[in-house]
Amino acid sequence: MAQYSRVSGTVGLITLLNPPVNALSAAVRQGIVDTLDKALSDRKVKSVVICGHNGKFCGGADIREFSSPLTGPPLIPLIQGVESAAKPVVAAIDGVALGGGLELALGCHYRIAHSKARLGLPEVHLGLLPGAGGSQRLPRLIGVPAALDLITTGRHVTGAEALQLGLVDKVTDRNTVDEAVKFALSVADQPPNSRRVSTFPCPRHPDLDALFEGAMQRVRQRARGALAPVACVQAIRAAATLPYAQGMERERELMATLFTSGQARAQQYHFFAQRAVGRWSMPSGARWDTTKPGAVHKAMVIGLGTMGRGISVALVQAGVSVVAMETNEKQLMEAKQAISSMLERGAKRRGVAPALDKIRYSWNMEPAADVDLVIEAVFEDMALKKKLFQQLSALCKPGTFLCSNTSGLDVDQLASETRHPELVVGMHFFAPAHVMKLLEVVYGSRSSPQAVATAMELGKRMGKVSVAVGNCRGFVGNRMLKPYLEQAFFLLEEGTTPEFVDQVLEEFGFAMGVFRMSDLSGLDVGWRVRKADGLLNVSEGHSARIRQGCRYSPLGDLLCEQGRFGQKTGRGWYQYDKPGGRVAKPDPWLHGFLEKFRTQHGLVAHRIDHQEVLERCLYALMNEGFRILEDGIAAGPEDIDVIYVLGYSWPPHRGGPMFYAGMVGLQKVLERLEHYHQEHPDIPSLKPCNLLRKLVVNGSPPVHKWREFLKKPQSQL
Numbered sequence: 001m002a003q004y005s006r007v008s009g010t011v012g013l014i015t016l017l018n019p020p021v022n023a024l025s026a027a028v029r030q031g032i033v034d035t036l037d038k039a040l041s042d043r044k045v046k047s048v049v050i051c052g053h054n055g056k057f058c059g060g061a062d063i064r065e066f067s068s069p070l071t072g073p074p075l076i077p078l079i080q081g082v083e084s085a086a087k088p089v090v091a092a093i094d095g096v097a098l099g100g101g102l103e104l105a106l107g108c109h110y111r112i113a114h115s116k117a118r119l120g121l122p123e124v125h126l127g128l129l130p131g132a133g134g135s136q137r138l139p140r141l142i143g144v145p146a147a148l149d150l151i152t153t154g155r156h157v158t159g160a161e162a163l164q165l166g167l168v169d170k171v172t173d174r175n176t177v178d179e180a181v182k183f184a185l186s187v188a189d190q191p192p193n194s195r196r197v198s199t200f201p202c203p204r205h206p207d208l209d210a211l212f213e214g215a216m217q218r219v220r221q222r223a224r225g226a227l228a229p230v231a232c233v234q235a236i237r238a239a240a241t242l243p244y245a246q247g248m249e250r251e252r253e254l255m256a257t258l259f260t261s262g263q264a265r266a267q268q269y270h271f272f273a274q275r276a277v278g279r280w281s282m283p284s285g286a287r288w289d290t291t292k293p294g295a296v297h298k299a300m301v302i303g304l305g306t307m308g309r310g311i312s313v314a315l316v317q318a319g320v321s322v323v324a325m326e327t328n329e330k331q332l333m334e335a336k337q338a339i340s341s342m343l344e345r346g347a348k349r350r351g352v353a354p355a356l357d358k359i360r361y362s363w364n365m366e367p368a369a370d371v372d373l374v375i376e377a378v379f380e381d382m383a384l385k386k387k388l389f390q391q392l393s394a395l396c397k398p399g400t401f402l403c404s405n406t407s408g409l410d411v412d413q414l415a416s417e418t419r420h421p422e423l424v425v426g427m428h429f430f431a432p433a434h435v436m437k438l439l440e441v442v443y444g445s446r447s448s449p450q451a452v453a454t455a456m457e458l459g460k461r462m463g464k465v466s467v468a469v470g471n472c473r474g475f476v477g478n479r480m481l482k483p484y485l486e487q488a489f490f491l492l493e494e495g496t497t498p499e500f501v502d503q504v505l506e507e508f509g510f511a512m513g514v515f516r517m518s519d520l521s522g523l524d525v526g527w528r529v530r531k532a533d534g535l536l537n538v539s540e541g542h543s544a545r546i547r548q549g550c551r552y553s554p555l556g557d558l559l560c561e562q563g564r565f566g567q568k569t570g571r572g573w574y575q576y577d578k579p580g581g582r583v584a585k586p587d588p589w590l591h592g593f594l595e596k597f598r599t600q601h602g603l604v605a606h607r608i609d610h611q612e613v614l615e616r617c618l619y620a621l622m623n624e625g626f627r628i629l630e631d632g633i634a635a636g637p638e639d640i641d642v643i644y645v646l647g648y649s650w651p652p653h654r655g656g657p658m659f660y661a662g663m664v665g666l667q668k669v670l671e672r673l674e675h676y677h678q679e680h681p682d683i684p685s686l687k688p689c690n691l692l693r694k695l696v697v698n699g700s701p702p703v704h705k706w707r708e709f710l711k712k713p714q715s716q717l
């Protein structure tokens with residue numbers, strides 16, 4: 001709804017009221033129509049101010065309403081009504097003006113913003129375009145290049161940047177509504193005719209064709225198959241080349257296609273899933289809303305390799321005082337230099353001073369005695385980590401939380417080395433840790449709810465989306481990666497090439513295929529883990545393609561034995577022009593090696609098509625996702641999907657692996673897994689899991705209903 005009052009004698013004040021972000025629900029839209037009518041028909045009112053309740057102008061159209069038929073006044077004529085008002089209308093922008101919220105402000109005749117307000121048209125992240133005139137008004141106001149940037153990236157700008165762009169008329173650091181009312185009084189006698197953005201000509205550009213061609217190329221490269229960014233460019237092109245009314249018609253057509261697309265549904269699901277994971281629960285019954293996190297003012301990071309450095313930067317940027325520790329003095333100095341420059345670069349980007357005084361460095365563990373939380377980020381070696389946890393347990397003050405940045409080791413084993421296992425949790429960051437948005441918070445069997453709440457809260461402070469997951473080998477993300485990688489290797493054995501597998505996966509929307517990704521992260525990483533797991537030993541009298549009773553591909557191990565570790569050695573699944581080179585080229589040696597391998601093992605290469613590559617890699621991964629749900633390692637499908645989109649480059653327009661399974665159809669996923677498992681009975685990861693069968697038997701319910709079919713957590717509180 002919207003509230004109305006008359007202030008300063010002659011200003012009609014309309015306040016949007018729909019907490020928490022004043023989204024433009026049917027009731028709010030009706031409220032705007034009614035209150036505007038009141039203001040325009042009141043002879044005492046000379047000008048109008050529109051603001052939002054509780055310091056937030058408006059977060060846009062109400063996304064929750066997108067899945068039901070439209071009720072209430074539609075947004076486009078509503079904004080048209082604001083723009084054509086005979087009295088000047090001023091938008092008072094506090095907090096956020098996003099999507100439809102900014103489109104409403106663009107319909108106003110003047111815009112006054114707080115310097116710290118955030119403005120933007122982020123519809124592209126929801127699989128949409130600014131469909132209430134935003135794609136037509138914004139380029140007319142700020143020019144085509146700036147509009148292309150804002151609309152295709154969906155990035156937010158501050159009030160200060162908005163002023164530079166010409167998006168707002170004035171910026172203030174004081175009370176925005178008071179300033180807007182003063183402004184409204186000052187323009188009360190000026191007819192708003194010349195202020196209607198839809199009547200502005202689009203600013204000329206010397207070479208529109210080249211501009212749009214370049215933009216389209218960039219957008220297609222980044223979009224990885226997403227439709228919305230391409231439609232955004234097409235809509236802006238209409239603004240630049242057509243009269244306003246025709247441009248609006250083009251915007252409507254493009255929006256209609258996007259609005260009903262599976263991609264928009266997937267991206268909107270992802271939006272709500274990112275928020276849902278914050279409402280975590282544990283099998284014990286402990287929950288986000290009943291557990292108070294501990295205070296973290298001071299933290300220690302142990303081990304300053306790539307991960308430790310990124311974690312230190314993320315903590316400092318979140319306002320936490322950090323002691324960064326590394327035993328090797330040379331490495332400590334190098335890390336100090338690297339962290340300082342990362343902090344300086346980050347501060348420059350955000351227009352603030354670098355908080356270099358928030359971090360100090362140590363080559364010993366003593367400062368651990370005086371911190372609230374420790375994050376261990378040493379080499380992935382259980383013995384080393386165990387020793388460290390023993391030392392920390394003896395050294396730290398009572399109540400210090402002990403966290404491990406392990407990517408898959410057993411958190412319970414680490415906890416068992418300490419005097420207070422309830423204070424131990426995993427905090428699995430993703431590289432680069434100061435950039436990547438995902439954090440897996442891993443609770444062991446003895447982790448206290450408070451330790452989980454503390455890690456989740458700290459993740460939030462660092463700007464991460466944190467997902468609480470149970471303790472098992474690889475947790476959620478890396479556990480699901482295993483069958484996915486495995487299938488890719490088996491497909492090579494059976495007849496395909498790394499280039500073809502990567503092409504299929506990249507066409508699906510992954511930023512990189514399996515093999516390019518493996519070359520980038522280093523083949524030796526997995527090799528070391530397999531060695532530690534005893535998987536490199538071939539049992540007497542057994543084929544090298546069977547380990548621990550299951551089918552196994554030794555291809556990765558054989559490459560490592562040849563010193564082919566990927567990009568860093570200039571050779572891996574591909575060849576590179578030099579060690580550290582980044583351009584992957586097909587390698588004839590590798591093709592010859594695969595042929596020799598097949599001959600040696602009596603394998604006859606056969607033609608593997610696009611469908612088989614995609615289904616075997618993705619369905620094996622999804623099947624593991626269902627097992628994870630069955631085991632209670634993830635509380636719901638949203639947790640898995642958020643982890644895959646934010647941590648493993650799963651394309652957002654496909655929602656995440658569990659959402660995608662629903663899109664494909666659970667019945668079909670089950671049938672194809674059954675088919676592949678019959679063909680390859682020695683690959684257990686292709687055997688459809690019980691939960692998948694159960695969901696199919698129950699009519700393949702939509703993803704938001706799956707929780708009803710999971711085992712209920714047992715409350716132990």
Ligand SMILES: CCCCCCC[C@H](O)CC(=O)SCCNC(=O)CCNC(=O)[C@H](O)C(C)(C)COP(=O)([O-])OP(=O)([O-])OC[C@H]1O[C@@H](n2cnc3c(N)ncnc32)[C@H](O)[C@@H]1OP(=O)([O-])[O-]
Nearest residue numbers: 021023059060061062063064098099100122130131132275
């Ligand atoms: C053909 C038809 C034509 C249609 C016309 C199209 C018009 C237009 O172009 C389309 C749009 O505007 S599309 C929209 C374009 N706008 C956007 O894309 C903006 C999306 N929103 C955001 O980016 C962030 O929420 C903010 C930055 C606003 C606040 O961040 P923060 O302070 O960290 O808070 P938080 O935790 O993020 O959210 C708090 C709660 O608010 C909820 N909620 C939020 N926005 C909502 C919405 N629009 N709606 C509903 N709910 C919304 C959110 O779910 C959460 O609920 P929970 O139950 O507590 O979990």
